[in-house]
Amino acid sequence: MANPKKAQQNTILDIAEALKLSPATISRALSGHPYVKEKTKNDVLKMAAQLGYRRNKMASGLRSNKTHTIGLIVPRISMFFHAEVITTIQNGLHKYGYNLIICQSNDSLDMEKELAEILLSSRVDALIAACTLHTIDFSHFDKLLQNGTPVVFYDRVPLNEQNAAIIKGDDFRGGYIATTHLIETGCKRIAHISGPLTSNLYQDRSSGFQQAMEQHKLPVNKNWVFHQELTHTNAREAMRKMFEGAVTPDGIFTDNDTSAIAALEFAREKGINVPGNLKIIGYSNDPRTSIITPSITTIEQFPEEVGEKIVETLMDLLKSGGNNVDERIQPITIPVQLIRRMTT
Amino acid sequence: MANPKKAQQNTILDIAEALKLSPATISRALSGHPYVKEKTKNDVLKMAAQLGYRRNKMASGLRSNKTHTIGLIVPRISMFFHAEVITTIQNGLHKYGYNLIICQSNDSLDMEKELAEILLSSRVDALIAACTLHTIDFSHFDKLLQNGTPVVFYDRVPLNEQNAAIIKGDDFRGGYIATTHLIETGCKRIAHISGPLTSNLYQDRSSGFQQAMEQHKLPVNKNWVFHQELTHTNAREAMRKMFEGAVTPDGIFTDNDTSAIAALEFAREKGINVPGNLKIIGYSNDPRTSIITPSITTIEQFPEEVGEKIVETLMDLLKSGGNNVDERIQPITIPVQLIRRMTT
């Protein structure tokens, strides 16, 4: 029953006492203040190590109003693209001594709002967000911004938010080169399985698709353009509808790889020859696309570069302390690249 | 240039002033203390909402010594199993009002040690850890435990840590049923591509493998048992070695799905008929295994159940406040299940 009297953490006062110095000096020595004698500093560092001292982040954060913690809101960490971005961000931030609180919205707007609140309450030094598909109104981030907390959006971003940084892939170009590739490999009747137009992502990819089609004087069949959540079943259903008609597509551009996989599986089941009679191109270069037979042509989004840019931007914003409101932050676009495989 | 004087966050004092009450009462009302009049409580809640008040976690944490934040260390969030576990944990903890700080060790022991330090410094209320493959000595978690911070290990766990909770899949049984399945489908010459024996995971799976072989009176060929990091290239290399001999395996059990995929790809390239002349079984039920042709038989680990158990255990530990040292915490084992597909 003996209560295991928790071994008290040593504080700055313990070091002070041990060295007959004031807590102020200890604090200064520990945080590299210039006005502290070399010898004193060494003594403090040694004693700190000896006592196993670790700065209490709560206290430090409360006083200095800096948590050295960054919040991240993401729809789902299991999405390949996000997992890669997050890993890069985390490794990058770690170098600068920042922590990352990762939160998943599960693509629920309510959750996203709540998480923004929680992270505000946690007084994160900055916030990184990839919003849900349903986020049209971004005002739940305003409180952070008003508070001077830098916000960086990536992937799914607001259209005209002047105060936040915006980093996104070149979705227009992605849509354009994907469609052009289908056309150049001989497709005439091209379908587009896209996400909801509420998100800038799918707007841009759709524009890219449209422009490529127009440029090559190909008609866009309205019945072959889908805007829906990009799930496996939705894509299957879209395929079913298209392939019950007399005229069927000979090329399909899907806005994610899950849909491309669904399309390919459908084709296999129906005995449609891919890429002979039907070409398929996906989006994101999910690992599954290179493993399936035939492997799927897709668009690479370079998640590491996105992650690196986010960290870079973030550090700039944190250094300037949110004081560069006049020089409006310019959106950053990361290039995309076609990965040609066996479905085209 | 106009400094955008950061809109100050409202504090408990602002509410107190607005309502002519003391900060103490506000605090009590906000945290549901029993001795506060219904009307007062409502007033406070209303005013808090009106002022957009959000509790400052730093201050609250400093005073009450509770951060309502849980730390998580994991080798890599992009690993399917972990991504699923994390998602479940996060959703679970959210219900109890807890936050999650997710950290990746990148399977580096040094990183893991450093993260443990950082999370200790962040004064997390508890820690969840899936250790690296190279973690044999777990003493870097001792400081947390001594400090009374509950620690829950899962997946890759210490062998005999009495003070921490341990949740793991039934790896022995996983190895056993995988091997037995190969035997029952006719394999006589079975290879095992396993991870390093430094991890309990692979020890247990290996024991399962051994026992199944013994029970069916099948010899274990030493040259067909590999203990190495479970990467794609390592698995390929193992395959190459085995298939340059005169006698080759007719069944392969790999301790993860990446290796199973590598094995399958090797077989395809060499024109080996799977499952006709070679049967393959992986481990973890990674989404890729169901997509590849032929789809790979594997062992399901039920990450959601692992996640749920972790949350449950954690809440118990937090409630008891680490005061149940006498009743040693029992390890929890999550069952596994064979998912039979086309490679067997």
Next chain:
DNA sequence: CAATAATATGAAAACGTTTTCATAAATACC
């Protein structure tokens, strides 16, 4: 109706840092 208990609030201390202000010691300058 007095005495006790339960309910409701406030004052002030406490949590462990950082930072401002003050001051002492050391160094530089004329």
Next chain:
DNA sequence: GGTATTTATGAAAACGTTTTCATATTATTG
């Protein structure tokens, strides 16, 4: 050698809560 500057330290306030202690009000009891 005295003044000005720089360097080094300490005392004490501050950050925004929570909590202990004290006290006032209300409800309950014999």
